[in-house]
Amino acid sequence: MATTTRTTGKAPLSAYVLAVVTSLVLASIVGAVASVFYDENRLLGFVIFAACTAGTFFALGWVVFVSKYTVEPDAHAEDNIESKWYAKATSGAFHDVITTAGIALVVLSISRLEVSGDTVLLLILILAMVSFAVRFWVAKRRDS
Structure with missing residues (x-):
């Protein structure tokens, strides 16, 4: 017998916090790596690359931490x-x-x-x- 999980539609606050923290940490890592290659203005390189990747990493954090509470997977x-x-x-x-x-x-x-x-x-x-x-x-x- 297959087990099904029901979603509540709302994730706990800790899941949202983890998603945001994860996105900020990962975006900061990308910004830090990118800033190594910008000798003229390392801070600007960091900010630009971190800002450009933050949305993508937030989506990743949402999928990993929040979606298991808010999205019911389609069995078929x-x-x-x-x-x-x-x-x-x-x-x-x-x-x-x-x-x-x-x-x-x-x-x-x-x-x-x-x-x-x-x-x-x-x-x-x-x-x-x-x-x-x-x-x-x-x-x-x-x-x-």
Whole structure:
């Protein structure tokens, strides 16, 4: 017999405190590591990187500490139509990224064009996100 957990809809205060403290500590660590690479103004580098990552780390803290009290997991999540759309979109986006990266590599090798690594990574990330979004939307439109 499977056991089910019921959520109360509200987490204890300690869960929220842990989520906030965890996010601040992790964001501070990222800020501290980033500030090592900024000789001109280490404090500014720390503040910028800590501020930019604090939201993401707060979301992580919420998932780890608060969500177990406030969110009831779906027992059949893998059977949802959204999961199928997600699987289609991610597999298609992966193939798009691999194909585009291969073509770009051939073009860059032939043309001997120099491109910085951060530019390439940014373009790959944008391609993956756009490809996923378009493929998810198409799968959703086809099945509705």
